[in-house]
Every structure is written in structure tokens, then in C-alpha cells.
Amino acid sequence: MALGLYTVLIPSPAFAVGTRLAKPVSPWHVHSRQGLGAEGSLRAGVAGGNSARASSFVTTMPKIRTSRVKTPPEVYRDIEENVQVADTTFVANTARRADHTHVLLVTTGSVASIKAPLIVRELLSYAKVLVEVVASKPSLEFFKKEEIQAAGARVWTDEDEWTGDFNIGDPILHIELRRWADVVLVAPCSANTLAKIAHGLCDNLVTSLMRALSPATPTYIFPAMNTLMFEHPLTEQHLRTLREVIGYNVVGPIGKKLACGDVGVGAMTEWKEIVHIVVDRFHLAQAPSSFDQP
């Protein structure tokens, strides 16, 4: 299926054979993102700090298949050289790079998804930033995967989660993506995805990822919808749940003439403002332009 993949055999500490899975500490109590990302700490807990508890479940260490994937720099080089970019298996530890900020952009079925390539391109104009995009199916009506790839990132969809050949031990995409992310931007967040997140539904890659997120991962929600959708009493309730129960940062929407022709509140926060939130929070510096290179 994927280009340039090969397979290796490694033991995985996360799986117990013959009995049951060793249960690590709750992700809601993990607050360190150093090195491996929030979930990396969790895994380290199973292999390291919790090893006594974990090992009591393990009778034989299984050989588990995982795949060597292209690192983001390799993928970006492929893009630059116009090589076809494969939707390969994604493994957080391989895809993360030291001293980089890992931005996960989630797009949903609002017209404002048209801004996704601009957000990606602008973020990648900063030094030591990597971006991955998770797109709901409707959001792909508003931009093309190729636009994101041309900007220097990859797009992950439900088809990448459900490839039809899953084996125990294979990386699970929505988990790997959340392990990878230093910050998550849901931009735009449709009324539908907002409602699903507020109620804990997780029936696609976007909402499975959101449901699996660690509270240690800063998460920003940028609602975008028609004014009457926004003024619907349920919207207020859902946004309150996201702010007060889940602890997300909700930014916007703003008022302006919407794509549907209505004038009122419901538009996504300006895309440059979204980028600035990340720039400010992670103190990003502009990458040197090619003119600055020796």
C-alpha cells in the first residue's frame, strides 16, 4: 500500500500476552510533554515507572509488527521534489523532532476550511514547526489535500485510520496523532463536530482524536457556522461544555458577512489570528528566508 515502507519486528511493552492489557495511569493525570509528547510520557509510565505493575501481567514479550515510516523532513523533501507522497503509517515517536513545535490542525465541514492551506503555509514559515492536518470528510470539499501537501504538511482522514489491514500492535492513527501533538487547533469547528465533541461522540478520525486527547495538550476551538446555527440554544450549551468541562480554549466566532450571505456572528476567527495564537504561545521565530542563507 504505502510507498517506501519496510517492516521491522520489535517487542512492545504496551501489550500483555495471554491475560490483559497493563493499564497505565489515566491520561487525565499526565502533565508532562517533554520529549515524546503527552502520550509519550504515558507509554514511558508503562515501560518505566509502572514496570513492576505492568510486568506482573506480562508472561511472554510478543513480537509485534510496526512499520518504518518516512519522517516529516523526508516527506517534505519528497513534496519539494514532486515525488508522490504516500499516506503512510504514522508513528508519533518517529514523526516528532527535537526542539520543534508540533501543530495538529483539525478541519471540519465549514466553508472556513478553505483557509486551511493558508494556516499551514503561514505556520510553516516559522522555524522549527511541523504541521499535520486531520480532515473530516466534509472539510475536504473546501480544500484539496494537494494544497496542504504543497504547503508542506500531510492530511489524515478516516481512510487512513481504517485501512482494512489492522493487526494487534499496529499503530492506531488517532492515538499516534494525539501523542505527536503539542497543540491542537480545530479550525474551523463545525456545529456538528462541536456537538459531537461536547457529547463525547467519536465516530470518525477527528472526534476519536479529540476524545483521546490528553488534558496536557493545549487545544483551541474556532467555531464557524451560520448565525442561526450559532444562536441555536444548543450551541451555547456545547461551547460551555468544551470550556468548563473539557477545558478547551474557545476562540470566536466573529461577526461579518458569511459565505451563505447572512450577516452576523458565526465566522471563524481570522486565520492570521489563529496562527498568531500559536506563535505567541510557543514563542515561534520566523524561519530565515532563502536570501538569509549563506
Ligand SMILES: Cc1cc2nc3c(=O)[nH]c(=O)nc-3n(C[C@H](O)[C@H](O)[C@H](O)COP(=O)(O)O)c2cc1C
Ligand atoms: C457548502 C456548505 C457549507 C457549510 N458550512 C458550514 C459551516 O460553516 N458551519 C457548519 O457548522 N456547518 C456547515 N455546513 C454543514 C456541515 O458541512 C455538515 O453539518 C457536516 O456534516 C459537518 O461534518 P463534520 O463536522 O464531520 O465536518 C456546510 C455545508 C455545506 C454543504
